[in-house]
Amino acid sequence: MTRSVGLPWRWLAAALVVFAALALLHPIDHDESQYVAAALLSAQGELPYSDYAYLQTPLQPLLFAPIAWAAGAHAWLALRLANALLGVCILGCVWRAAREAGAGAGAALATAGLLGACDILLFSLSTARNDALPAALLAAALIPIGRAERGGGTRGSAMLVGVLLAAAAAAKLSYAIPAVAYGGYALFDRRHRPVSVVLGAVPVAGLVASSWALAPAAFVFETITFPAVAPAEFYADRPWKLSLLGKAVDSLKFLALGPALLALVAIRKRLWRPDVLAVLLGAGLVAALLPLPTWRQYLLPALPPLFVLLALEWQRARPARWMRVAAAVSVGAGLAPTLIEAAQSRGATSLLAAVSEGRAIALALDQAGVRGPIATLSPQFLGATHALPDRRFATGPFYFRSHALLPAPREAGMHLVSADRLVGLDQAPPAAILVGGEGGWSSGDAMLDARLERWALMRHYRAVPIASARFRLYVR
Template structure:
């Protein structure tokens, strides 16, 4: 079982008396507020990313009372749009930046939870602060909590559960066990990659009954019941969105292109190494693996199990991206804090961690520099959205909009056409569904897109290189749209184009052939 070692803390740990005194004097809530402000500011400076498309669209559509799978396609497990839907409706035209700010807040909560978990495990203030700061400075966390994706919510839920697990000790109450099960299952309901560490903990409760497996299962039953209820509304669409597409679509997309090398095991391991090296993740892993050689250090078997399960969840998807490593970080840096509680890092080890910590800040500093030079990306996105809204209002065009960048639509005051709610990700696939299944699942692929599938308004320009997208996909939409009467509306000073489409030619021909 996980126990707190009785070895006395190594008093050689030196963190600087000035900082130590500041940590003791400043309350935790003040540090949390400061951390939230910093992460929120950084989220506004991060470039627009097409990865955000389906998450913003899903929140907006859920805010309108629609359900994932039944009413629109969603390519993840469903908790986030259900929770964020009311917020997106409240934020209205500011939904996109607002969702980024919410994720920044959740990222700050995750860091605070890791700190509190370390303190609950007997780690001194300065050591807990150091480990939490290293966690906060990883590029993995800064990226995952700086975008309107589905990374920050499950991370905060997982970190909160970890705090309760450590704080419970040997006298865990039924209420705490219910909360742990609820948080872990909710994390998996927001992102499937958290299912492995959640299952690992569930198995551990069967081994160590002091964790109260019945009450943990009772708490987990609530998110599980919610997911099953949604799945029952549209079982085939749920199975495709939550499991089939995440497993098959990335491999299909990369295997057929110039970046097929990203699917090879060697390159995936290289990616894992690269992302781990942008911050203290890699040296923390090295320290923990090295300490496993010493039998006296094996006091955190549960944390090591959670780290292993999280690493496995990061390795399984193809290709590998930095956000897949997020589940690893809370147990990893908590374990590091507990190691340093017993044995302070030597000067050389501290220098290595400082070097990697600086490396983790480089991508964010580059984004900060670009924002200072070129202006805030989010401010520009809102300004362009206002221009589109004014143009569409002048044309009395108020219906849904077809676009591969639905995250840009809230600022225009328009809803996405539900068939385009997944942004470019299903659109670029080939043959994953039949034509009939696409209709039932509210989807359309580029290979099957017909002029008659498009609504009156089409927004182009958001799925481009400046947002990490593929402009060839938008060129396909424009070619299909050209089969109908098209007016291109001028948007000077923006990166966007608006197409106003007339009725399909075939429909016009049928009407003109009717006898008067």
């Protein structure tokens, strides 16, 4: 008989309030640039790879384009709040997946709460990156997966699993590893109906294939080649970041900022008799450890199955007193980075401050009569204006800072420009250039903005007054 799976709505509502506040207060991060830019451009009917460069798989800008369109000048805010809502969905799905897998309500609620205190999750849902969407899709897939593991799966639920896991991979490529791992597991455990899983994945695979077909070379370079080769170039002066020791230290550090490392210790014995959740956990860890270097958000694919396993372990045996004390300590460790960042920022680098900066940029553009595309390494700030980012700068600073990864003709054909080849802008100069958003205050590199500003001054762009201590605007 199916157990009651009514969600703890009051707890989820409280989590939404907290996560929304974090989305408003979290410091600006230049990582958000390409995701906001992609949503803004797709909201105007443009497509990734064929119309503008996008260094990830294509689903998120296509799904988030309506949000950006509806939010208008508040697009960046809306995209952050969408991720906060997805964070709540992750907690709710993990709770329900734990219940479907056989955990009691108390164990499921406790472990979902511990997941909500992981710095890995808190960072991912507080910024307008592409981490929360695939994690929510994976967490949602755990519900029918758990039902199938207990013998209650149907063809429809198996197709749903296929849709969700394929969509997660279509939003972020690293989630393809858990998807493939589950497909392999389903071949050996027919309760999971592998044929139906594949049928469910077909429409999403068709979407990705159509993105490839529109611009095959750009798709391959932007989703596979660039993520594989760019880090080695960028960290050439810091090789320790790419070492196995550096990866191990970083991974343990990020897991320890919250209850994730404790959860791994608690469920370690379950990994010797792997079931579908253990397989998905292992695949999530592989997905996290493959890229160089390792960053906290890369570990997110491992968290939903990990905390479902923790709920099952605590259902089997009540946690010892030392474990409960350690869990409380780990919660503090998980919350500390977010609280420290918010306190140090004091609102000066929060999204609320970015809204004020956006108004100043919009006013300066209006007074200068600029309506054409804007060249900037901080395209996320253009959401508050009537202007769109120049498509050659849709990736923010991330391709711009690379060196000769593409020949000049291919670079231009893929709507890309690097700092080493700014002369290429002469053939189609942007209407205006906005600098100042790429700096230490946004986790960026001010030297990159300086190179773009130097190009503008050498081409006699006119400086336009702007009511901002950070930004400078130049008009052709």
